[in-house]
Amino acid sequence: MSKAIDPAALRAQFPILNREVNGKPLVYLDHAASSQKPIAVIEAQREYLMHYHANVHRGVHALSQQATDAFENARTIVQRHIHAAESCEVIWTAGATDAINLVMQTWGRDQISRGDTILLTRMEHHANIVPWQMLADEVGASVDVVEVKDDGNLDDEQLRQKLALGPKLFAFTHVSNTLGTVNDAKELTRQAKAAGIAVLIDGCQAVPHMEVDVQDLDCDFYIFSGHKAYGPTGIGVLYGKRELLESMRPWRGGGEMIDVVSLEDGTTYAGLPHKFEAGTPHISGAIALGVALNWLNGIGAEAIMDHETTLAAHARNGLRSIEGIRFIGSSASAAGVVSFVVDGTHPYDIGTLLDSQGVAVRTGHHCTQPLMERYGISGTVRASFGAYNTLHEVDTFVAGTIRAVRMLRD
Amino acid sequence: MSKAIDPAALRAQFPILNREVNGKPLVYLDHAASSQKPIAVIEAQREYLMHYHANVHRGVHALSQQATDAFENARTIVQRHIHAAESCEVIWTAGATDAINLVMQTWGRDQISRGDTILLTRMEHHANIVPWQMLADEVGASVDVVEVKDDGNLDDEQLRQKLALGPKLFAFTHVSNTLGTVNDAKELTRQAKAAGIAVLIDGCQAVPHMEVDVQDLDCDFYIFSGHKAYGPTGIGVLYGKRELLESMRPWRGGGEMIDVVSLEDGTTYAGLPHKFEAGTPHISGAIALGVALNWLNGIGAEAIMDHETTLAAHARNGLRSIEGIRFIGSSASAAGVVSFVVDGTHPYDIGTLLDSQGVAVRTGHHCTQPLMERYGISGTVRASFGAYNTLHEVDTFVAGTIRAVRMLRD
Amino acid sequence: MIDLLQQRQLEVAKEFEFFEDWMERYEHIIELGKELAPIFEADKLDENLIRGCQSRVWLLAVKDDEGNVQFRADSDAIITKGLAALMVRVLNGLTPKEIAQANLWFIEKIGLDAHLSPTRANGLRSMVQQMKHYGIAFQAKV
Amino acid sequence: MIDLLQQRQLEVAKEFEFFEDWMERYEHIIELGKELAPIFEADKLDENLIRGCQSRVWLLAVKDDEGNVQFRADSDAIITKGLAALMVRVLNGLTPKEIAQANLWFIEKIGLDAHLSPTRANGLRSMVQQMKHYGIAFQAKV
């Protein structure tokens, strides 16, 4: 059993949570868009820039060595965190979006051709849709989706049918940023792999909330962003199976990713992971992401997930009294996300009125327009929780929403 | 006339300069690989993460608004700094390498085809070579270079001849990171544009050291990295002329860069600059880069350049007494970079011995292997200066080099 | 000559003076939104649409017999509609020139300037710009 | 039975004990590098090359009549060559098994462990690994 979270103690580590917004104490319920950062992460980045910044690799001087060691150590932290077999399977990217585009432009361009199908789900974030649409357009392939049922779960039956049609790739989100649905990533991967289909998992909303083991999942690619996992902005991760990464051509060209550059004899490339890391990397971001994942580990993924689902359940209970409320997504296995619309009100109005009470929620399509279409709406109000949120904050949010709806309807 | 720099006063703003390395005070002469950061930049990034971090754009809540305003304000700072006509001509990238690859993969893929030539110079950084080789390989185009003369200047006569052959693109560095050569970017651009050739300028080593005016240069693209210009890691800039950027297809797909995403009706893209900024950007990095450029401006580009060339001249004078020393690059218009080899010694040995005396220089090919080939060497020792370096540090470096050479030769 | 624009702005500023916090201000804005007559569905055309990131605003303008501009506006979000109502109330019936040159100080005065930031999701800034464009366009056509 | 490996490591450790700073240590390492007989140009083959990022190391190994391993090494950088000389001095003539299982504590003792970091540009770590690989390979062939 994991130790339960004490959010009060945790909160002391998040300086931003002390601030006021519109004269009210900030209640930050926009974790799914980006998490706040514990002081350890902020200080790690500052510490690096203050005391041992230098460009990594190839430097003979001590600073460069120290920076390189810290940078590569962070890679090892990521490897252990997601249980990758080797650290060279961890590629630093600028974020989740960048990581998916890397796979699309390298593996995708080589493996997907005219007539092929790329299978997605209706609940994907635009980051896991648009790159595949672009690729499909370019090579004459097509994009298909597994539909979502009313409750926000994938249509398993349809999934089986669509896998049987033999798509080249099945790319799906581990946890939905809009619905909170937690997909059974292991089972989905098993089905796809059994049919010889490559699997990419978008782990943006999973890594901050649960244990992830890429070897156990057996997926080909797994990607996530640092800034949603208590880490800094501008850094993300692509995990790929070694043989796969090795077989892929490089994407960005430049320093670091080369072996020998010659104008006359052509250029040869470096091995993993550097082959995919052209140019000076986001050194401070990688180091600070390592600290964030260690911090997450210290609390425990299970404890965080327990805490967040408790908060979400409490929020649903409170909101249920609102007449005309409709929850979007009500999967039994939902993570700490509550999305809803209220008859006769616009999400923007509710979001604005919550903001004026100090409560930060996200409103709109959450970069999942195809999912909005499915539910026949243009957007939702979404509250999403992190380790640092409290039941008291949920109460403030619920009371604020009730007040907002009353004002809008009266 | 610009005010002369007082490096002693400046140094107080760089915490890292107080540290010791191998028991000796750090003498950091590796500015061209990456600059150190003034405290204002480090604190701006920390301040952001401590007090107003949120995901940008689309958020109705106050934090998101504050973050977005700061992020977009940083774009305006960059615009003014490089004298771009409009802020939407400033695209955030993960760095210079990422920026060049963006141009290669969008503009390049559309404009360069079989039989076309891409003209570079022998002194380019791998970041401005490898992407073009990759593109050339892909489409059947070829890469040609303008050679460098013994003194490290471009061969003007050859340039004229090669421009007359009608390449599609001329991509060159504003300032050489290995030689220090400052190319007459305005004149080179003028010649190319007169022949209807597109121009991309790699400004990595120019922005930290001199005034840059992209409208005056009249180049099509101008790129640079934040971390070499007193800014943070993980952020860079692509400037492009508006019509050009507008005509280009997007590169990375994902959130932010879309207008409407539909699985059935296809996806439409956002306008500039967002079209090229898929995914959550490096918010803290952009904000801190804005602070770095303001800081640079406060000191004045001219004053920095004056200071650095004085240091470089002082270093050359001191080193000249070493028997068998050979300076690589001796252009009259050289920026604050001193590259050299010493007969009978390996750059790695000199670099290591300097490091043990606290002096950080870079050794090796500096990501310019084709240039090394040209001079028949495998690498150089390179000292590169920033606004914070002093004559006293140069003396320490010179004495340390003399001592190292003596040890290696005895 | 009474300066209608000044008079109306003073009036609005006064109206907002006594609100203690944003909730009260929004309460009033929502009120104004509800009072603003909706436009016809048939007028909700793309060409009349001002896209904010989240809420949509429709804005129509015609020149009346006296050469003054008559605005009509609507939005799918009630707060945005209330803001639109405020703008219409201040600018309606003025001459194209007055509109084109209007210095809308009341926006800052009543604390709505944050809503005018170019990065705001509500489109208020675009709406103000569009109203001024109408002013300029109608001036030109004289 | 004298443990040659231990004895040599103790010897090297003692030799380095009295150096005050890195410059003195490097002075000695450079000395060792100069004393190490260079390998034939003909042996500088790619197959014998261990690539560090900046300096190149060539390493050759043969089994002598007694079944012990004889190493030869060279480098284009003299400090790297000195490091190689140290390694050869400590491991030369040992049995394949001794080499394969060697615990090279002297490296940390004399402060060279920083040079062993996987990210170091000099290839020392690869050299140590390669020497052990030879040990393992020669063991297998017995």
Ligand SMILES: Cc1ncc(COP(=O)(O)O)c(C=O)c1O
């Ligand atoms: C001239 C030049 N161009 C391009 C680059 C690549 O910059 P980055 O590694 O930050 O992408 C560098 C930096 O090494 C450089 O000096």
Ligand SMILES: Cc1ncc(COP(=O)(O)O)c(C=O)c1O
């Ligand atoms: C499920 C999911 N996938 C992908 C992304 C894109 O991540 P980023 O914007 O950090 O690249 C997000 C974040 O919005 C997300 O929630």
